Amino acid sequence: MYYPSYRMRRLRRTPAIRNMLRETTLAVDDLIYPFFVIAGENIKNPISSMPGCFQLSIGNLLGEVREVAELGIPAILLFGIPSHKDSAATGAYDSEGVVQMAVRAIKDEFPDLVVITDVCLCEYMDHGHCGVVQDGEIVNDVTLELLAKMAVTHADSGADFVAPSDMMDGRVAAIRNALDDDGFTDTAIMAYSAKFASAFYGPFREAAESAPAFGDRRTYQMDSANGEEAIREALLDIEEGADIIMVKPALPYLDVIHAVKQETKFPLAAYNVSGEYAMIKAAAANGWLDEERAVMEAVTGIKRAGADLIITYHAKDIARWIG
Numbered sequence: 001m002y003y004p005s006y007r008m009r010r011l012r013r014t015p016a017i018r019n020m021l022r023e024t025t026l027a028v029d030d031l032i033y034p035f036f037v038i039a040g041e042n043i044k045n046p047i048s049s050m051p052g053c054f055q056l057s058i059g060n061l062l063g064e065v066r067e068v069a070e071l072g073i074p075a076i077l078l079f080g081i082p083s084h085k086d087s088a089a090t091g092a093y094d095s096e097g098v099v100q101m102a103v104r105a106i107k108d109e110f111p112d113l114v115v116i117t118d119v120c121l122c123e124y125m126d127h128g129h130c131g132v133v134q135d136g137e138i139v140n141d142v143t144l145e146l147l148a149k150m151a152v153t154h155a156d157s158g159a160d161f162v163a164p165s166d167m168m169d170g171r172v173a174a175i176r177n178a179l180d181d182d183g184f185t186d187t188a189i190m191a192y193s194a195k196f197a198s199a200f201y202g203p204f205r206e207a208a209e210s211a212p213a214f215g216d217r218r219t220y221q222m223d224s225a226n227g228e229e230a231i232r233e234a235l236l237d238i239e240e241g242a243d244i245i246m247v248k249p250a251l252p253y254l255d256v257i258h259a260v261k262q263e264t265k266f267p268l269a270a271y272n273v274s275g276e277y278a279m280i281k282a283a284a285a286n287g288w289l290d291e292e293r294a295v296m297e298a299v300t301g302i303k304r305a306g307a308d309l310i311i312t313y314h315a316k317d318i319a320r321w322i323g
């Protein structure tokens, strides 16, 4: 059937009809809100390139976590900024480290909130790389041991999921084995499976103080041109024991989100990263975009592409708009 007997506009005629036919719905339950927790007391440092986001010490973090929980957002993702960085990332697997203490404090007050911890060494390394550096190289296998130790301390503090974002080979298996050996068989792994070497992490590196001091991350993070490789990464992580896989960033990689979901049928998270947030915030601050409409269009697109969960700095605003 064609025009004039068939008319697409019939089903767009009124808001009620449009709502009935809407194919993609975003729920507050789909959202994960990231936090930057910093060692020290009484700290609330604004992050200039991420308006509305802060580096927070634990006391201040708890107040913000309460707001997130009251908005009905089910999960948070924690990044740590330690007081001290060195070449062995000792702050990363210290049971008194900033993330470990934050998890315990959060779980004490908000036992039902899903707490996810980022597992990566870059914030704890004096050189800012995600792995151990030997002779100018980021060495894979030595790094795995540190990541596994870090994950175990997070689980021991009460983290529900650990989220390795380092892109070393074999890290999901190393972490799964270490967790199981220590009895943390119920701690889930949300693996940053297809993490691209991206310009859109720029604001995050200011927030987490984790820019690499030399070189870049291209020997471990993926080339932005590669879609099939993303599927291989996701399948490997699943083989190694990932419970949830991730594609990151989100908006320049909607095709990757779609393909990975189609291939794996696994729970899939997409990370709407700092640079994606900064772009909309900057345009909205200039009056160039309607912030609410732009954000909702972006996150609905990420969901339509195939993401089950969306990690986004817009989560609190979205929860207010749709809640």
Ligand code: PBG
Binding pocket: 118, 120, 122, 130, 165, 166, 200, 201, 202, 203, 204, 205, 210, 217, 272, 273, 274, 275
């Ligand atoms: C650290 C890490 C990064 C992000 C999450 N974990 C930055 C990087 O790889 O340099 C980026 C998150 C964001 O931009 O919002 N491995």
